[in-house]
Amino acid sequence: MTSDLPGLDGVQHELVTSWFGAVRLVADHSRGPGDAAVLRLRAEDGTDVALKASGPADHHLDREIVAHRTLLAPLVPGGRVPRLLHADRERHLLATAWLPGDLVEGGAAEREPDTYRQAGELLACLHALGTRVDGDWEAAQDARAMRWLDSPHRIDVATTEQLRAVVAAHAHPPVRVVPTHGDFHPRSWVVEDGVVRVIDFGRAGWRAPCTDFARLHRQQLAGREDLASAFAAGYGGDPRTGDVWRRTLVRVAIGTAVWAYQVGDAAFEAHGHRLIRAALAQVG
Structure with a gap:
């Protein structure tokens, strides 16, 4: 089953499961209260996912989703920016492929x-x-x-x-x-x-x-x-x-x-x- 995902509400939890099936929390990279949840997940197929979740007051996540959908695709093949996997502006969720590195x-x-x-x-x-x-x-x-x-x-x-x-x-x-x-x-x-x-x-x-x-x-x-x-x-x-x-x-x-x-x-x-x-x- 999908493990507990800190910072997500029930609707967001269900949406993540619909996207990836059962996932495992690898690490929580959230910066603190009031900021978006930033989680590293592992999907059923072994894909490492960077998941961001926030609430309606967070305009940054909406802006990031728009950037991925309208601007960044030409840069993805080089592997130097994240690849968009799923996004839902209404539910304030963004999932990209995890970019390795420190x-x-x-x-x-x-x-x-x-x-x-x-x-x-x-x-x-x-x-x-x-x-x-x-x-x-x-x-x-x-x-x-x-x-x-x-x-x-x-x-x-x-x-x-x-x-x-x-x-x-x-x-x-x-x-x-x-x-x-x-x-x-x-x-x-x-x-x-x-x-x-x-x-x-x-x-x-x-x-x-x-x-x-x-x-x-x-x-x-x-x-x-x-x-x-x-x-x-x-x-x-x-x-x-x-x-x-x-x-x-x-x-x-x-x-x-x-x-x-x-x-x-x-x-x-x-x-x-x-x-x-x-x-x-x-x-x-």
Whole structure:
């Protein structure tokens, strides 16, 4: 029989059984209360499955299902992104083939230039899946940044007003957007036998290409020119220049500091405040 599957309700349990028959729980990779359940299962036929389950309030899983159905299929044959097996948006379930490997974050591979070269190559393949010009993207991003500033946070009053002024002064030209990962960094990469693969497309969407560089820029690539050069070489260039990039850094800084405060992540909130200071210094 299907073993107990933590984080799933009865309807989700039944749907998994209809997809795979009896399954065995291999490991629970869920990150904690409020996040989607992330389970590694073994199906009756021996297939290892990555199962994600959540509730109606989780928009990330819905976005990940859409990405698998509409964008990622051309990348699956290379074995570097998960293969979609089953999905049900109404019941908030996603099942993909399990991608072997260990998370890059926290391991030796996180400090190796070849990891970033491969990641850059994979990102270039993702960004090459489509392109279009969006005349509303910049304005929408600034509106979202202002909503963050309107919500509870611990950014001091003077800095908040400075950020509002900076965002209000942003130009909103049409921007080339591409399919992006939205959370591209070593916690979304796995590595096995030196081969890097990409997982977790819950923040996938059409954005300016440089946005997928933002988190790496202030974390793993900061002070590591060897990693930055390897990543740019794999990607085929470095989009971390120009006005779109500078505006992106301001928005990312705001979102990081406010979101981290709201979820109670003090360390990440402090990182967000450092991002704010760096972003304001750049525009100043």
